[in-house]
Every structure is written in structure tokens, then in C-alpha cells.
Amino acid sequence: MIFTAFLSPRLALSFRLAMFYAAVFLVVGVLMPFWPLWLKETRGMSAEEIGLLLGAGLWMKVLTNPFFAHFSDRRPEKRRLLAILALGALVGFSLFHWVQGFWPLLCVTLVTFSMFAALMPLGENLTMITSYTHKLDYGRIRLWGSLTFILASGGGGIVLVNLPVEAVLWLVLGGVALTFFAALQLPNPETVASSGKPHTPEAPLRQILRQPVFLLFLAAAGMIQASHSAYYGFATLLWRDAGFADDVIGGLWATGVMAEVLLFAFSRAVMARVTPTTLLVIAAGAGVLRWGVIGATANPLLLFPVQTMHALTFGATHLAAMHFIARAAPPGCSATAQGLYSSTAMGGLLGLGVILSGRIFEATGGGDVFFAMAALSLAGGGCAWQLRRRWMGKNDALNTTRP
Numbered sequence: 265m266i267f268t269a270f271l272s273p274r275l276a277l278s279f280r281l282a283m284f285y286a287a288v289f290l291v292v293g294v295l296m297p298f299w300p301l302w303l304k305e306t307r308g309m310s311a312e313e314i315g316l317l318l319g320a321g322l323w324m325k326v327l328t329n330p331f332f333a334h335f336s337d338r339r340p341e342k343r344r345l346l347a348i349l350a351l352g353a354l355v356g357f358s359l360f361h362w363v364q365g366f367w368p369l370l371c372v373t374l375v376t377f378s379m380f381a382a383l384m385p386l387g388e389n390l391t392m393i394t395s396y397t398h399k400l401d402y403g404r405i406r407l408w409g410s411l412t413f414i415l416a417s418g419g420g421g422i423v424l425v426n427l428p429v430e431a432v433l434w435l436v437l438g439g440v441a442l443t444f445f446a447a448l449q450l451p452n453p454e455t456v457a458s459s460g461k462p463h464t465p466e467a468p469l470r471q472i473l474r475q476p477v478f479l480l481f482l483a484a485a486g487m488i489q490a491s492h493s494a495y496y497g498f499a500t501l502l503w504r505d506a507g508f509a510d511d512v513i514g515g516l517w518a519t520g521v522m523a524e525v526l527l528f529a530f531s532r533a534v535m536a537r538v539t540p541t542t543l544l545v546i547a548a549g550a551g552v553l554r555w556g557v558i559g560a561t562a563n564p565l566l567l568f569p570v571q572t573m574h575a576l577t578f579g580a581t582h583l584a585a586m587h588f589i590a591r592a593a594p595p596g597c598s599a600t601a602q603g604l605y606s607s608t609a610m611g612g613l614l615g616l617g618v619i620l621s622g623r624i625f626e627a628t629g630g631g632d633v634f635f636a637m638a639a640l641s642l643a644g645g646g647c648a649w650q651l652r653r654r655w656m657g658k659n660d661a662l663n664t665t666r667p
Contacts, residue, residue, distance in 0.1 A: 278400050280449050281391050284346075285409030287446040288383055291439035292409075293416025294432060297500050297517045298424065302432040303369070304501070311501065313366055315622015318497050320370055321377030322618060325611025328378040329385055333603025342390050342599075343450045346383060350444035353380040357437055383443065385606035387450075389599040392590045394451055402586065403531025410525045410579075414518040421514020471594050472601055480651045481588055484544050486609035487644030488581045491551050491637040493617030498625045498633065499558070505629075506562040516567060520574030527575040531583055540591070541652035543584035548645025550576035552638045559634030577641070585609070592655070 303309040303317060332349070336342055356376025363372050395402040416439070423431055472478055503513050527534065534543075554573040557566060585605055593601035617640070624633040 274398055274400060277394060277398055277451055278405050280446075280451060281394065281400075282405045282408035284387055284443070284446040284450055285391075285406060286412040287439065287443040288387065289409035289413040290416050290442060291380070291436055293413035293517075293521075294420050294435045294439060296496050297417050297513065298420050298429075298432045299436075300497060301424075301500055301504075302429055305429045306433075307364065307369060309366065309369070311498070311626045312622045315497055315619050315625070317366075317369060317373050319615040319617075319619035319622070321373045321381070322611050322615030324374055324378035325381045325607040325615075327607075329382050329603040329607040329611060330600065332382040333385060333389070333599045333601075333606075336386055336389065336599040336603075337597060342386060343447065346386055346390075346447040346450060347444060349379045349382050349386075350440065350447045353383070354437070354440045354444055356380070357433070357440055360433055380440070381606070381611065382603075383447075384610075385602040386599065388586060388606075389602040390450065392586060392602075393598065396590060401532050403528040403534075403583065406531075407525045407528035410521045410528060413521045414525070417521070418511075418514045418518040421509075421511040421517075424510045472597055472604060475594070477651065477655055478592065478601070478604075480647060480654065481585075481592075482605065482608045484548075484644050484647035484651050485581055485585045485588075485605065486613040487640050487647065488544065488548050488551055488577070489609040490613035490617040491555060491641040491644065492578060493614050494555075494621040494625070494633040494637050495558070496614075497618045497621050501625070502631060503562070503567075508562075508564070512564070516564075516571055519568055520571040520578075523572040523575035524579035527579040527583065535583070535587055539652070540584040540588040541648060541655055543580045544648035545645055545652060547576050547578075547580040547584065548641050548648055550580070551641030552645070555634040555638040555641060559631040559638070562631070588655075 300314050300318065303314050304311075309317065332345065336345060353376055356372060356379060359372045359376070360369075363369055391405060392402060394400060395405065416435070420432070420435060423435070499516075500513055503516065504510075508516075538546075550573045554570050554577055557570045561567070589598065589601045589605060617637075621633050621636075624636060
């Protein structure tokens with residue numbers, strides 16, 4: 265890129281990585297708040313059908329992310345794989361323009377979201393390897409994704425005030441096209457120095473699944489992330505039913521991510537003082553409070569402040585997970601560990617939560633589903649507390665010995 269020629273090597277690396285996050289989260293910032301609305305108003309899907317479609321897309325991570333991650337660990341061509349996946353996702357999203365009915369939508373969802381969902385864990389893996397090798401600030405790279413999410417969710421609400429809901433799909437297509445371009449600009453695998461950890465001859469997936477502490481980490485982070493399922497799937501519908509305008513709903517989503525940006529901006533200082541496992545415990549406690557308030561009230565004077573807790577419920581969980589994986593993954597298994605986290609915490613458990621949330625929301629028609637999310641966050645906190653007691657916290661491979 266011409267622009268990066270004027271930057272120092274470290275800043276150029278950071279810029280190229282940040283650009284990828286910005287492109288991906290431009291898509292996510294439209295999908296999360298407005299894809300359920302697009303499914304409902306342009307394709308006539310019910311709340312239960314929306315839950316099934318969203319859950320099916322998330323569940324594809326369980327099947328495909330470990331495969332792509334294992335492939336990435338075995339080969340250095342991370343950039344090429346990311347570009348191929350982005351191009352496939354672009355083709356897949358374009359098919360939504362023509363499909364009608366639940367079953368055709370389900371088929372296209374399964375294929376498209378399997379490719380788009382794999383972009384994040386593989387991109388995170390490349391970013392963490394590059395950050396640790398070149399001493400980059402991961403949080404300040406990642407925050408550009410969050411800033412773009414704010415622009416996309418807030419701007420999407422403004423766009424939908426003036427344009428029909430069909431515009432959601434075109435915004436998504438534009439974002440995926442930018443993601444493909446950004447993937448082509450990522451650091452060349454040959455130019456990213458190795459972490460110094462030799463590759464293991466044993467299959468990465470088998471080696472990780474033998475580690476009880478890593479399984480406990482997946483349970484803790486998975487339940488805390490899965491507690492967001494009602495929020496991702498039905499917060500927009502809940503707030504619309506409460507009479508909120510689309511720009512207000514976009515503002516609520518943006519407020520949460522603005523707080524997340526602040527956390528990422530100071531993440532280096534945070535991680536110097538708090539262990540990843542302690543951060544998971546804090547995130548779980550924040551989830552209990554946040555979901556309880558959203559379930560209990562539709563008062564904007566309370567919802568806007570409680571939305572700032574997204575910095576803890578999602579931001580702190582994600583930050584803790586990235587650093588736990590970077591410090592604790594066995595040698596040569598980092599992409600596989602990242603894929604497992606994505607497929608379980610951000611895939612299987614979250615997908616199951618969205619499906620169940622759809623049924624609860626359909627049955628109650630209100631915020632009761634968020635009380636179930638509070639209970640799920642509490643359970644994740646219990647696992648996080650056990651993980652905190654068991655993990656040594658050293659910057660090396662997993663150690664299951666108690667301190």
C-alpha cells in the first residue's frame with residue numbers, strides 16, 4: 265500500500281492489521297443489530313425462525329472453524345486463506361438477494377456464514393502472532409474494529425430512517441468487499457517472524473483437547489459470551505416493540521461499543537495489572553447486572569448507562585480470551601486454539617443460546633429472556649473462578665498444576 269510507505273515498519277504492520285478489523289466489523293456492525301430486522305421485514309421470518317437462522321450460522325463455526333484453523337496451523341499461507349474466505353463470503357451474501365423462504369435462506373446462511381465466521385479467528389491469530397513478535401499493542405489495533413462497529417451500527421440506524429430495510433443487505437455486501445481488499449493487504453506470512461515456538465508433530469486439535477484447563481477456559485468464556493445471545497438476536501426487536509426509533513436503537517448499540525473501545529485503548533495497562541482469568545470473573549459479574557437491567561426496564565435513561573458495561577461483558581471477555589490463548593496455547597497450536605474458542609464460545613454455545621432465546625422471546629414477547637442470560641453469565645463466572653484457581657498464569661504452554 266502506498267500510504268504505509270510513509271510509516272515506520274511497526275506502524276505499517278499495525279495499520280494493515282487495523283484495516284482488516286475495520287472492514288470485518290463494518291459488516292458485523294450492520295449484521296448484529298439489523299440482520300434480524302432484515303429477515304423479519306423483507307423475508308417474513310418469525311422470531312423463532314430468526315433464532316434458528318442466526319443459530320445455524322453460528323453453529324457452522326463448530327464444524328468449519330476448527331478445520332480452517334488446523335489448516336492454518338499446518339501451512340503459512342494465512343493471508344491467502346483469509347482472502348479466499350472473504351471472496352467466498354461475498355459471493356454467498358450476494359445470493360441473499362434472490363432467496364426466499366426459510367429453507368433456501370437456511371442453506372445460504374450455512375454456506376455464507378461458515379466462510380465469514382472463519383475470518384475473525386484466523387485474523388485474530390495472525391494479529392496476536394504479529395503483536396507478540398513485533399511488540400505491537402493488540403488492543404489499539406483491535407479498537408479500530410470496534411470504532412467501525414460504532415459507525416456501522418449508528419450509521420445503519422440513520423440510513424434505515426430514510427431507506428427501506430432492504431438497504432441492510434447492500435451495506436453488508438459493501439463491507440464484505442472491503443474485507444476482501446483488506447485481507448489482500450495483510451502481512452505476508454513470510455514477513456511475520458515466527459514466535460520461536462516449534463511446531464508440534466502431534467495433531468494440534470488432539471493436543472489441546474487433552475488439556476483440562478483449556479476445556480475449563482472454553483466453558484467459562486463460552487458461557488459468558490453465550491449470555492449475549494438474546495442481546496445479539498433480539499435486543500433490536502425488543503426495543504422496537506418498546507417504541508424506540510431506529511436511530512435510538514443504533515445509538516444504544518454504539519454506546520456499548522464506545523465503552524469497549526476505551527477498554528481496548530488502555531488494554532496494555534489493564535493486562536499488566538490483571539490476569540486473563542481474573543478479567544473473566546469480572547466480565548461474568550458485569551453480565552449478571554447488565555442483563556438483569558435490560559430484562560427489567562425499557563427506560564432509555566437506564567439502558568444507555570448499562571450499555572457501557574459492554575466493555576466488560578464482551579470486551580473484557582474477548583481481551584482475556586486472546587491473552588489466555590496467546591500465553592497458554594501449546595507450541596504450534598495457536599490457530600487451532602483460536603479456532604476452538606471461536607467455534608465453541610462464539611459458535612456452538614452462542615448459536616444454541618440464540619435458538620433458545622428465540623423460543624423464549626416468542627413465548628414471552630418481552631425482556632424475560634435476559635434474565636436467563638443473567639443466569640448463564642453467573643454460571644460462566646463460576647467456571648472462571650475455578651479456572652483462576654487452577655491456571656498458573658505463566659507465559660508458556662498450559663499447566664494444569666495448582667499453585
